[in-house]
Amino acid sequence: MTRMSATRGLCMRTMMELDQSCSVLREYGSEQSLLSKPDGSSTFVQGDTSILAGVYGPAEVKVSKEIYDRATVEVLIQPKMGLPGVRERAREQCVRETCEAALLLTLHPRSSVTVVLQVIHDDGSLLSCCLNAACMALMDAGLPMSHLFCGVTCAISKEGQIIIDPTARQEKECRALLTFAIDSAECNVLISSTTGSFSVQELQQCIAISQKASEQIFQFYRDSVKRRYSKIQ
Template identity: 45%
Template sequence: MTSNPENNSSVEIRPIGSLQSCISKPDGSAVFTQGDTSVMAAVYGPGDVKPNKALMDKATVTVTYKPKIGISGVREKALERMIRNTCETVLLTTLFPRSSVDIIVQEIQDAGALLACSINAACLAMINAGIPMKCTVAASCCMMGKDEELIMDPTKEQTKDAECVLTSAIDSSAHSLIASSMQGSCSVEQYHKLMSVCQKACDKVFEFYREAMERTLSKP
């Protein structure tokens, strides 16, 4: 397995950073950066929901993905579905029936692992909003190149030569798979190898979450 050339270890990902409460109007917000990739997420709610979208037994979760430039298309709709399905899984939506949790994700810079960074930004924003969650979620990306070379946290440039790119979202409680997205194709054995790399990368993200929360709570 090969790590990103920016790193010096096969179990490291590009440098991670975050900024919480970066916008005043939403109930929660966060910027998540990984290498040169940067995503901002804002969370509103639980709040009022339109009657035609209200669910009697749980909150309605909506996700709007905004590209860096241009208008949303098929790519953005696919990202919205993945982010929404992931967030719905970890949110305690049954505590807030007939309400809405709205998540806005803004792409700032895409230098690789955009979907993973978007999920991580949304998770930090939900934590910042104080919405009850079953657990947190971390997402990561791994690619398989030529000769079955595995690259953890590949850059956008590296994925141009990928045979397969896997993005996986893992929960913090059971460390089980919540959602995954794959571009390209691979064998079952290769998939398990990719998943193993993604899980190692997600562990690094969970570690970052803990450190970020400790820094936030320690502020006067």
């Protein structure tokens, strides 16, 4: 009897540990204003995944892309090897739509905001890292935004377990992959990009986890801004 309970206890503990390892954001960091040319730049690192972002704007816009009552947002994602393809285009659209939702574009009519993202290393959760890097760069450029945004990626493993901020290997083994962009004001979902199959319950769970994780990332944003301006009295 005692042995039974002991093994069960052990089982429980390993389960707990397993749970722990899955619900952890990898160590993350960022550096802002590291490039001299762009108006705002940042690098965002999540584990080994690393993205460099540069923002130009508000600036002159091509006549063909001019919108008379707001600024045009352009997002470019440069892969590390070869030329940008369909996958990059899809990611660009996700990031662009998120930026458009967050930026107060009507304040700069007939101008352009260009966000260039360079993949430095891909080790899973690339889209969420792109979103985070873009937001940090927009903050660095000092563009007016109605709220901040962040990206969180969740993977659902074959056993139905939700893994947050998965690595490339975990992404390969998972059943479904969900990326959400979440705003800082009300923690609403700005975009969702999903692959694979999952139930409504799992979707809601992933959203709830992402909202929880986003709080930490927003705290990180706040801390980095605080640190940056700590010496200005």
